[in-house]
Amino acid sequence: MRIGYACLTVAVEGTQIKTCTLKTATEERLLSLADENLRTLERMVDYNIANGIRLYRISSDIVPFGSSIAAALPWDALNRRRLDTLAQKIALSGMRVSMHPGQYTVLNSPDADVVRRAVEDLNYHARFLDALHLDATHKIILHVGGKYGDAAAALARFASVYRDLSSAVTRRLVLENDGDIYTIAEVLDLCGRIGAPAVYDNLHNAIHPADGTKSDDFWVSLCRGTWRPTDGAQKTHYSQQHPLKSRGAHSDTIAVDPFLDYCHRLSGELPDIMLEVKDKNRSAVKCGLCLLEANQRLLETEWGRYKYSVLERSPQEYQAIRELLKDKAGDNAVAFYRAVGRALAAPEDKGRAVNALEHVWGYVSEDATSAEARRYASLRDGYLRGDMRLRQAKSALYRLAVKYRQDYLLGSYYFTL
DNA sequence: TGACGTCAAGATCCG
DNA sequence: CGGATCTTGACGTCA
Numbered sequence: 001m002r003i004g005y006a007c008l009t010v011a012v013e014g015t016q017i018k019t020c021t022l023k024t025a026t027e028e029r030l031l032s033l034a035d036e037n038l039r040t041l042e043r044m045v046d047y048n049i050a051n052g053i054r055l056y057r058i059s060s061d062i063v064p065f066g067s068s069i070a071a072a073l074p075w076d077a078l079n080r081r082r083l084d085t086l087a088q089k090i091a092l093s094g095m096r097v098s099m100h101p102g103q104y105t106v107l108n109s110p111d112a113d114v115v116r117r118a119v120e121d122l123n124y125h126a127r128f129l130d131a132l133h134l135d136a137t138h139k140i141i142l143h144v145g146g147k148y149g150d151a152a153a154a155l156a157r158f159a160s161v162y163r164d165l166s167s168a169v170t171r172r173l174v175l176e177n178d179g180d181i182y183t184i185a186e187v188l189d190l191c192g193r194i195g196a197p198a199v200y201d202n203l204h205n206a207i208h209p210a211d212g213t214k215s216d217d218f219w220v221s222l223c224r225g226t227w228r229p230t231d232g233a234q235k236t237h238y239s240q241q242h243p244l245k246s247r248g249a250h251s252d253t254i255a256v257d258p259f260l261d262y263c264h265r266l267s268g269e270l271p272d273i274m275l276e277v278k279d280k281n282r283s284a285v286k287c288g289l290c291l292l293e294a295n296q297r298l299l300e301t302e303w304g305r306y307k308y309s310v311l312e313r314s315p316q317e318y319q320a321i322r323e324l325l326k327d328k329a330g331d332n333a334v335a336f337y338r339a340v341g342r343a344l345a346a347p348e349d350k351g352r353a354v355n356a357l358e359h360v361w362g363y364v365s366e367d368a369t370s371a372e373a374r375r376y377a378s379l380r381d382g383y384l385r386g387d388m389r390l391r392q393a394k395s396a397l398y399r400l401a402v403k404y405r406q407d408y409l410l411g412s413y414y415f416t417l
Numbered sequence: 418t419g420a421c422g423t424c425a426a427g428a429t430c431c432g
Numbered sequence: 433c434g435g436a437t438c439t440t441g442a443c444g445t446c447a
Contacts, residue, residue, distance in 0.1 A: 104443030
């Protein structure tokens with residue numbers, strides 16, 4: 001099985017997707033953005049390979065306005081070499097990618113123009129995956145759409161539009177339950193009628209249940225039956241409720257223990273799991289190390305990334321983790337992430353935060369100019385006095401890490417936690 | 418008409 | 433001027 005994340009990569013330099021507004025969109029600008037974003041995508045794929053992540057959702061925004069004004073542009077032909085390189089990296093690493101048009105791509109709308117644009121959008125997504133020479137196991141995940149006061153008619157409209165889609169789209173198309181309109185039972189029923197696989201989303205089902213008496217395992221097992229051999233392994237979405245935000249809002253990070261509980265309650269072969277979470281690749285690496293095979297080297301790398309955030313919050317956990325990792329043979333990923341989680345949950349403490357700042361400053365202090373040193377000291381002291389935020393000192397340090405090419409720091413989570 | 422959700426561009430404010 | 437913080441844009445649905 002595989003564990004993956006969606007679209008964006010945190011704490012990896014040069015992985016920012018760029019776009020523009022309709023106002024400033026010219027053919028030249030769109031083509032140059034597509035070119036730039038494909039380079040960015042390659043850096044994300046490289047990161048995934050280096051970090052053992054073999055499931056990844058490609059952002060729909062790689063080609064800005066790809067389904068409308070850029071649909072007429074030869075972004076694929078112009079980037080043939082880069083796409084081929086990307087295709088090779090994805091194939092050789094056994095990575096499975098997907099795409100997911102958002103809630104505004106609605107195939108069953110009563111408005112014919114909305115449907116036409118939705119079809120164009122699906123065509124764009126298929127064109128992108130086809131440009132990477134990927135087979136039909138690389139999916140496009142879609143929600144069913146609206147009900148418009150008459151679910152039966154809305155479902156019939158979906159089936160009818162679906163019949164007219166090109167096979168380039170339908171061979172990849174997978175339907176997902178959503179958090180307020182179509183339950184997993186309704187999606188399964190529709191999938192049965194049209195012959196498409198179903199993705200089960202646990203959080204959507206939790207807030208919009210098909211049947212409160214049925215377990216996640218029940219629905220995952222039912223969905224498994226919709227995946228044919230040409231579709232590849234079953235795929236699911238997993239997320240956790242943010243404790244403070246609105247119903248259905250994704251958590252900032254995946255809590256390891258509920259995630260492991262969820263997986264252990266599933267019967268049969270584990271499906272591929274796409275995590276939907278704010279901290280993206282950070283959670284994907286974490287869940288992979290906790291659920292899949294032990295990887296001491298990657299766990300040590302993870303410690304390097306979390307180190308200064310842990311030090312900032314809890315010197316006790318910092319020491320405890322150092323002890324824990326001395327056991328090179330032990331499969332201690334779960335214990336490691338529990339300790340990290342406890343540390344990050346600790347309240348901000350100015351003394352500890354400044355201690356961490358000083359450690360990080362140590363990486364760039366020798367290279368920094370005297371003006372940079374003064375700037376850093378004034379941000380640090382301003383934070384101690386209480387008239388500046390910690391974030392300001394941290395982002396100043398981040399800019400110095402970029403300027404003086406401190407690669408170890410650039411991979412750290414310190415600047416984004 | 419505005420809320421919804423998500424992200425980056427664009428605008429504006431600050432020192 | 434750079435950097436921090438705000439508002440806007442892009443999409444469709446629904447109250």
